Amino acid sequence: MASCMRLCYNMCDFKDVPGQEEMKRQLEMSVRRNHLSHSYLLLGAKGVGKLTMARAFAKRLLCTGEGPRPCGRCHSCIQIAADTHPDVVTIQRDKTALGVDAVREQLAQEIRIRPFSGERRIFIVPEAEKMTQQAQNAILKTIEEPPDYAMILLLAEQEEALLPTIRSRVLRLVFRPVPEAEILKRLRAAGAPPERAEEAARFSRGIYRRAEELVQVEEVYSRYRKTLELLRELPGCDETVFQRTEAEVASLYAEPAGFLEFLRLYYRDVLCCKSSGNSAALIFPGEEQTLIRAAKALSYEQLGVILKEIETAEERLRLNVSKELTIELLLLAIRRE
Structure with a gap:
């Protein structure tokens, strides 16, 4: 690409x-x-x-x-x-x-x-x-x-x-978020495959460069797909899978902010599935079945805890708490819930 x-x-x-x-x-x-x-x-x-x-x-x-x-x-x-x-x-x-x-x-x-x-x-x-x-x-x-x-x-x-x-x-x-339709139009005009363009436009949340990189840079797209795979395996996983997940997150994200933003969008979709079941509004439409299973497995209270833990992780990073410790505590919370 x-x-x-x-x-x-x-x-x-x-x-x-x-x-x-x-x-x-x-x-x-x-x-x-x-x-x-x-x-x-x-x-x-x-x-x-x-x-x-x-x-x-x-x-x-x-x-x-x-x-x-x-x-x-x-x-x-x-x-x-x-x-x-x-x-x-x-x-x-x-x-x-x-x-x-x-x-x-x-x-x-x-x-x-x-x-x-x-x-x-x-x-x-x-x-x-x-x-x-x-x-x-x-x-x-x-x-x-x-x-x-x-x-x-x-x-x-x-x-x-x-x-x-x-x-x-x-x-x-x-600056205002760019409409998804305009992002999609630009990506297609630049030669992006339709499915990849739609995936990127959804994930961009109005930021064109994010969509552009997801379409054009294979390393970025590979990280996107790998992160989704990790999030499927994390809840309730054993210690071996947890340690592998922690190591892979560290290798994928030199700066944790990108991972935290990804988590927020992912669990926003889980909450959307739980509250409305409207797949048309999903940021990760290709993950519908995984998101629905997560929505059934988690209560509103548990989802609230996870979203709060993401905010806590952001605050820890602002206070210069170790990146490794911050991500470990967050992943433990998600695994536990």
Whole structure:
């Protein structure tokens, strides 16, 4: 599959962003009327299209071509598509956090330099919620008094992680889940087999990149199928199966957050089967018989316990409890229930 389809994260036109039509209209209108903010906050889940939208916005602003913009053919458009435009700066961070030194060097100092080739310099800050407090204070000074030619685009999943003083000085753009029908249409247009496309569109929950990766990357699809297999075997299993399950979860998910999200969706389906029996609403339609058996075996109280344990696991991870211990306790709870 990966050989016949290609991930397109480097594309950066508005049409490359699934959904978000109202946001696209808003940005286009603000460009035409020249009613632009110096600072924007793009809010949305991972994979929903924030970086693509930010680069598409930059492309629209800096295009020098004739006719509808962005033209995709002028020197500016080509440079942005290749991520080599000198006036579009994407702030790089360390593995864990975006520190004050990186903000000062890559933004606070760099923003003083006037545009090299156009009328604007655009600074994109991915995962802005990972800025340290010192870094946020450093960027706040720039947001409060930006040069006329500068624009800062903060990209974040969690608005609450940013200082109130930053949130009060930026224009918020909130990404909405992409309709399943649009995700399915795009996947099929890209050449995905119908069954795999439908499976991915359901599982995506409105996040196009999640669907795209499930269709295009065999490693991701293999992990998806293997996780379902593990969840079928886990309830009431013996010690040997439990230890194997624990080891395989650790090998499949370097970061437990993805596994916890998978669990939440899976037991949401179990609850759906128990309460309504409506298979049309299932996220895992191919697992209907397994989900129905689980729904019959578990009481509402037991399902509530499992969902609560998933929340507890998330809280443990936020408190820096060992990943291995967190997952072990969660799997034990599911096995017990």
